[in-house]
Amino acid sequence: MKYTIIGLLALSLFGCSLSVPHPPIAKQTKNLFDNDSDGVINQRDHCAKTPLDAVVDNDGCPTYVDSSEENSIHVLFANDSSVIAESYIQNIKQMSAFLAKYPKTHIELKGYASPVGNANYNVALSKRRASVIRQALINEGVTPARIKTVGFGDSDPVKTSDIEESNTLSRRVIAQLIGYQENIVKEWTVYTVREN
Known part of the structure; x- marks a missing residue:
């Protein structure tokens, strides 16, 4: 007890402060x-x-995932004709919708003819066929600058065992496309609504 009193007296003599200084303002x-x-x-x-x-990275940029999808157009024509049969209109509409979904995608329409008649005439006919499909796509809302046409004439006939069938299948316009798209990865929260 004697030492406790001496310790308290020593603290009071040396001026021990009980107040704490305020921290500096940052x-x-x-x-x-x-x-x-x-x-x-x-x-x-x-x-x-x-x-x-x-979903963002450390730089605040969204995370993307690539996706791709394929679509094709295949239209057959009657002999010496560039008139689109009614049965192919749906195929053209589907291609138009595909091009709307992938706005950076371009299409090259390849026209062909059967190896019947003059080769120069068949080149012109195949170009007309490709141009008719091009116009149908434009009518469906596709920008003309996104469509290229090429006429190959009778240079690449479809080969089958039957000549008539080969000629029928050779009178065509075709195109094969792959559309690429970057989709943002979305984060899930308790407020997220499931898409049906």
């Missing part, structure tokens, strides 16, 4: 706002307009 030098609400501050955000539901 000066904010960086913009800590997050204007697009993606969880990355503006100072570090390299993609300023990220969609709200996107």
Whole structure:
């Protein structure tokens, strides 16, 4: 007890303070706002307009996943004709919808003729056939600059055991396309609604 009293007297003599100094005020030098609400501050955000539901990387940029899809057009014509049969209109509409879904995709329509008649005439006929399909796609809303046509004439007939069948299948316009698209990976939250 004697030592406790001496210790208290010593503390009071040396002026021990019980008050704590205030910490220094920190000066904010960086913009800590997050204007697009993606969880990355503006100072570090390299993609300023990220969609709200996107999964983002450390730079605030959305994560993408590539997807692709194939589509084709195959239209047959009658002998010495460039008139589109009614049965092929749906195929043209599907190609138009495909091109609308993939706006960066271009199409090359390849026209052919059967090896009947003059070769020069068949080249012109195959070009007319490709042009007719081109116009049908334009009528469905496809931009003309996205469509190229080529006429091959009778240079590549479809080979079958029957000559008549071979000629029928050779009178055609074809195109094969692959559409590529980058889709943003979306993050799931308790507020996410499932798409049907």
